[in-house]
Amino acid sequence: RAKDAGRGVYRAYEPQLHVQAEERRVLEMALRKAIENNEMYLAYQPVVDAGTGGLTGFEALLRWTHPKLGAISPAKFIPLAEEARLIGPIGEWVLRTACAEAAQWPSHIRVAVNASPDQLQNPGFVSEVVSALAHSGLSPERLELEVTESVFMHEGLGATRTLERVLDLGVRLSLDDFGTGYSSLGYLSRTRFSSIKIDRSFVQAASKGVREAIAIIRAVVALAKSLEMATTAEGVETEAEHQMVQDLGCTKVQGYYFGRPLPVEEARTLANRWDEARAAA
Numbered sequence: 001r002a003k004d005a006g007r008g009v010y011r012a013y014e015p016q017l018h019v020q021a022e023e024r025r026v027l028e029m030a031l032r033k034a035i036e037n038n039e040m041y042l043a044y045q046p047v048v049d050a051g052t053g054g055l056t057g058f059e060a061l062l063r064w065t066h067p068k069l070g071a072i073s074p075a076k077f078i079p080l081a082e083e084a085r086l087i088g089p090i091g092e093w094v095l096r097t098a099c100a101e102a103a104q105w106p107s108h109i110r111v112a113v114n115a116s117p118d119q120l121q122n123p124g125f126v127s128e129v130v131s132a133l134a135h136s137g138l139s140p141e142r143l144e145l146e147v148t149e150s151v152f153m154h155e156g157l158g159a160t161r162t163l164e165r166v167l168d169l170g171v172r173l174s175l176d177d178f179g180t181g182y183s184s185l186g187y188l189s190r191t192r193f194s195s196i197k198i199d200r201s202f203v204q205a206a207s208k209g210v211r212e213a214i215a216i217i218r219a220v221v222a223l224a225k226s227l228e229m230a231t232t233a234e235g236v237e238t239e240a241e242h243q244m245v246q247d248l249g250c251t252k253v254q255g256y257y258f259g260r261p262l263p264v265e266e267a268r269t270l271a272n273r274w275d276e277a278r279a280a281a
């Protein structure tokens with residue numbers, strides 16, 4: 001916007017830039033202490049089998065409530081944590097907590113944990129996974145790691161090797177936000193993903209009738225099927241969207257229509273009652 005108004009206007013924006021830098025500094029300092037101060041917790045969003053309607057697992061989503069600043073969105077603090085190189089320790093806490101909490105759920109219910117590129121660059125990541133599994137007693141098949149295509153962009157080979165070692169443990173991998181990055185089909189042949197998660201932006205566009213979005217979902221579903229991978233439609237908010245992604249052949253669904261991210265106790269209760277609740281409905 002400043003650009004449109006011409007060069008002379010830049011100065012007027014400086015105070016705001018300063019506030020942004022100041023806000024970042026404050027948030028970064030707060031972020032350094034967030035875990036030890038018990039300000040973080042995980043919310044769990046249901047992942048559902050599109051065919052049967054059964055609950056297959058939950059995605060762990062990090063939440064941060066600062067005592068003074070209130071709830072801060074992951075869209076804001078995750079990139080900040082990545083830039084400040086704090087995502088390593090935070091991600092390790094997420095992994096340990098998610099495994100420990102998931103170990104309390106019915107044994108057919110999986111947990112998906114998001115992992116940042118930085119974490120996969122760390123040679124110690126594999127032992128973090130081993131340790132989180134050992135401490136929680138969660139079996140490796142119940143853990144799924146969600147990575148985005150950006151993992152392969154920087155130092156791709158290091159990350160690929162880490163992913164291979166994680167796969168050797170029996171942990172599953174899914175490719176998150178598919179279609180939003182610099183998608184290359186090469187990633188799909190290089191690494192054994194169990195599932196491709198189709199980004200909410202495609203689901204939304206398709207539900208508005210955007211033909212390109214529909215064509216892309218169809219193509220991804222066909223590709224995933226031939227590679228024996230699941231396809232998860234993200235951000236399904238309505239019955240109509242559910243119907244559409246089911247018609248397009250997505251095998252799993254996730255979104256507000258099936259459930260918002262829930263506190264751990266509620267997720268556990270839901271997991272225990274899902275089948276009964278559906279039978280009664």
Ligand code: C2E
Nearest residue numbers: 061062074075078094114115116235236237254255256257
């Ligand atoms: P993501 O992994 O793609 O997670 C899905 C996001 O979509 C979540 O946002 C979820 O709350 C939201 N969502 C789910 N269903 C719907 C829906 O029907 N409608 C709408 N409008 N949104 C829906 P959230 O929790 O704000 O997280 C945003 C992103 O932050 C995540 O995107 C993920 O990239 C990142 N993130 C969250 N937790 C972690 C974490 O523990 N570690 C790392 N590295 N990243 C995380």
Ligand code: MG
Nearest residue numbers: 059114146176
């Ligand atoms: Mg995710």
Ligand code: MG
Nearest residue numbers: 176177197234
């Ligand atoms: Mg996603």
Ligand code: MG
Nearest residue numbers: 177199200234
């Ligand atoms: Mg996303």
